[in-house]
Amino acid sequence: MDKKSATTQIKTNSLKASTTPVIEISGLDKWYRNDGLEFHALENITIQVSKGEFVAIVGPSGSGKSTLMNIIGCLDRYDKGTYKLSGQDVSKLSDIELAHYRGKVIGFVFQSFNLLERYTVLDNVLLPSFYVPVEKPRERALELLKMLDIADKANNLPSQISGGQKQRVAIARSLMTDPDLLLADEPTGNLDSKTGKVVLEIFNKLHEMGKTVLLITHDVAIAGYAHRQINILDGAIVK
Amino acid sequence: MITKLVKVALRDILANKMRSFLTVLGILIGISSVTMMVSIGGSAEEYINQSITSKLGKNLVMIQPGKQSSGGGVSISFSAVLSNFTDIEYGAVKNLVPEYIDYVSRRLNTTALINYAGNEEVALLFVVDPEYFRIVDIQLQSGRYFRIGSDNAKEVIIGQGLARKLFKMQEAVGKRITINARDFVVVGVVEDVGQAAFGGNVLEAYFDTRTYRDSFNKPATVNAVVIGAKETVPIDVLKKQLDRNLRTAHNLLPKEDADFSITTQADIIETSATILGTVTLFITVISAISLLVGGIGIMNIMLVSVKERVKEIGLRKAIGATNQDIQTQILIESVLFSLIGGALGIVLGVASALVIEQLGGLPLFISTNAVITSLGVSSFVGIVFGLYPAIQAGRLSPIEALRSN
Numbered sequence: 001m002d003k004k005s006a007t008t009q010i011k012t013n014s015l016k017a018s019t020t021p022v023i024e025i026s027g028l029d030k031w032y033r034n035d036g037l038e039f040h041a042l043e044n045i046t047i048q049v050s051k052g053e054f055v056a057i058v059g060p061s062g063s064g065k066s067t068l069m070n071i072i073g074c075l076d077r078y079d080k081g082t083y084k085l086s087g088q089d090v091s092k093l094s095d096i097e098l099a100h101y102r103g104k105v106i107g108f109v110f111q112s113f114n115l116l117e118r119y120t121v122l123d124n125v126l127l128p129s130f131y132v133p134v135e136k137p138r139e140r141a142l143e144l145l146k147m148l149d150i151a152d153k154a155n156n157l158p159s160q161i162s163g164g165q166k167q168r169v170a171i172a173r174s175l176m177t178d179p180d181l182l183l184a185d186e187p188t189g190n191l192d193s194k195t196g197k198v199v200l201e202i203f204n205k206l207h208e209m210g211k212t213v214l215l216i217t218h219d220v221a222i223a224g225y226a227h228r229q230i231n232i233l234d235g236a237i238v239k
Numbered sequence: 240m241i242t243k244l245v246k247v248a249l250r251d252i253l254a255n256k257m258r259s260f261l262t263v264l265g266i267l268i269g270i271s272s273v274t275m276m277v278s279i280g281g282s283a284e285e286y287i288n289q290s291i292t293s294k295l296g297k298n299l300v301m302i303q304p305g306k307q308s309s310g311g312g313v314s315i316s317f318s319a320v321l322s323n324f325t326d327i328e329y330g331a332v333k334n335l336v337p338e339y340i341d342y343v344s345r346r347l348n349t350t351a352l353i354n355y356a357g358n359e360e361v362a363l364l365f366v367v368d369p370e371y372f373r374i375v376d377i378q379l380q381s382g383r384y385f386r387i388g389s390d391n392a393k394e395v396i397i398g399q400g401l402a403r404k405l406f407k408m409q410e411a412v413g414k415r416i417t418i419n420a421r422d423f424v425v426v427g428v429v430e431d432v433g434q435a436a437f438g439g440n441v442l443e444a445y446f447d448t449r450t451y452r453d454s455f456n457k458p459a460t461v462n463a464v465v466i467g468a469k470e471t472v473p474i475d476v477l478k479k480q481l482d483r484n485l486r487t488a489h490n491l492l493p494k495e496d497a498d499f500s501i502t503t504q505a506d507i508i509e510t511s512a513t514i515l516g517t518v519t520l521f522i523t524v525i526s527a528i529s530l531l532v533g534g535i536g537i538m539n540i541m542l543v544s545v546k547e548r549v550k551e552i553g554l555r556k557a558i559g560a561t562n563q564d565i566q567t568q569i570l571i572e573s574v575l576f577s578l579i580g581g582a583l584g585i586v587l588g589v590a591s592a593l594v595i596e597q598l599g600g601l602p603l604f605i606s607t608n609a610v611i612t613s614l615g616v617s618s619f620v621g622i623v624f625g626l627y628p629a630i631q632a633g634r635l636s637p638i639e640a641l642r643s644n
Contacts, residue, residue: 075637096561103559114554131559
């Protein structure tokens with residue numbers, strides 16, 4: 001990664017975790033209801049993630065980590081408790097405000113990359129700027145691609161690049177709006193271990209640059225890259 | 240934002256060229272037929288109005304046997320075809336010269352076998368009074384018209400088509416021809432007024448009424464009385480006066496239906512406009528059905544397109560797109576489909592109209608109203624039929640959408 005260009009592009013407030021919380025979740029509950037059946041997916045979740053932290057939420061399949069990630073990512077609503085994202089009580093936000101929050105405050109990195117196959121790498125990175133105002137979006141997108149060492153693939157289609165490169169494009173896209181929080185859901189799940197390590201190193205670097213990173217994984221080894229781990233099992237935080 | 244969405248939509252439309260083409264086809268056909276038919280209709284109306292004004296004269300009034308239709312136009316009934324006037328009606332109308340009328344002429348349409356130097360042709364024969372050429376504008380090519388006040392015996396005027404057939408390049412005026420085995424002299428050649436199917440000319444000839452009756456010993460039969468009204472007399476006043484005179488001549492009671500029709504030039508224009516309007520309406524209805532089918536095609540494709548892009552919609556929502564953003568994007572795609580179809584339809588419709596007008600010898604006319612309306616209708620179809628897929632797309636839950644394959 002070209003550190004010099006990265007530091008010029010990614011605004012950093014501090015290199016160390018500050019005490020300002022990005023995520024404040026307290027006593028959060030989530031039920032799924034279907035055909036009269038009720039399932040308690042999350043129970044009394046209390047989490048706090050401070051600005052600049054690199055935290056992993058670890059849990060096996062069905063533990064509720066994806067549900068938690070969806071709530072943290074403002075993609076889903078919860079039933080009880082409070083959740084403040086960058087100081088804002090999420091339950092008070094309308095659907096439109098939630099969409100703006102998702103675009104401006106959170107950067108998503110998915111396991112399956114979720115790149116648009118008919119768009120070039122550059123256009124994929126530019127996509128968030130369709131919905132959130134970004135100053136000089138093209139220049140920023142190119143800088144991000146350069147920072148992630150894939151500037152030479154800017155005009156390629158996703159089908160013409162490797163899995164690791166696709167995840168770099170997805171990371172570049174997640175950084176486009178300079179969000180407070182990077183939310184990575186099993187980001188190495190579709191990659192071989194070597195490429196996976198490279199991607200995790202990128203998250204580490206981004207954290208060093210001051211980004212708050214929340215990694216969701218079932219793999220304890222991967223969670224080891226984070227500086228703090230939160231274990232979840234059967235919808236509850238394991239102390 | 241809208242500019243970006245238009246670019247995105249265009250990119251998506253162009254990415255599936257064949258599917259996009261098939262999608263816009265319905266709209267293309269609908270819009271092109273509307274544009275073409277409205278333009279041709281306008282051109283035909285222009286042509287008919289020009290023809291009626293120039294060929295028939297501004298103050299033409301025609302009286303024919305048969306009931307007057309309620310719309311003021313001529314009702315072509317079986318009884319009207321069978322019945323004829325005699326000189327009674329002519330006499331009743333002639334009384335109005337010169338107070339209401341400048342000229343009046345009887346007209347009988349018949350056919351005759353015309354022979355010149357062994358060359359035989361069947362021609363349409365118009366048996367008229369010399370005044371006829373003062374009422375109806377039929378251009379003289381050579382020679383002269385019949386003389387008013389003269390008996391014009393043994394004289395015939397022929398149309399230029401017949402002149403060419405009989406005399407080829409020779410001068411027709413002064414030549415002797417045989418009509419139904421009797422000799423006549425050509426005194427004038429006039430332009431042809433009738434047109435046969437496929438643009439060919441009908442062979443035409445004119446006789447003075449008196450000459451025709453005397454030569455062939457024919458009874459006083461008249462198909463129509465043609466009147467050149469005085470410009471200073473309001474047409475309604477003249478019509479009332481004509482009605483009164485003819486009712487008296489036919490011994491009709493005031494409440495009895497007239498067994499004749501009085502047709503003014505305005506009536507003829509109105510009748511032709513009504514016919515054209517009906518044809519245009521018919522085509523418009525068919526085009527509307529085509530647009531409806533086209534619109535359903537667009538809706539179908541947009542629904543498929545939304546289904547195909549569920550995951551993409553989920554991603555867009557995750558990175559900041561609101562429900563409205565997604566709805567707008569789908570709606571723009573739908574409207575673009577319709578507008579592209581509409582624009583291509585207009586080009587095709589205008590081109591077809593121009594070609595058909597050119598081939599048909601009609602004045603070149605493109606209805607700008609049709610073009611503007613077509614564009615409006617295209618957008619409307621796009622919005623209406625894009626709305627449901629757009630709402631469906633906007634309502635997708637981002638989590639469900641992201642989970643889908």
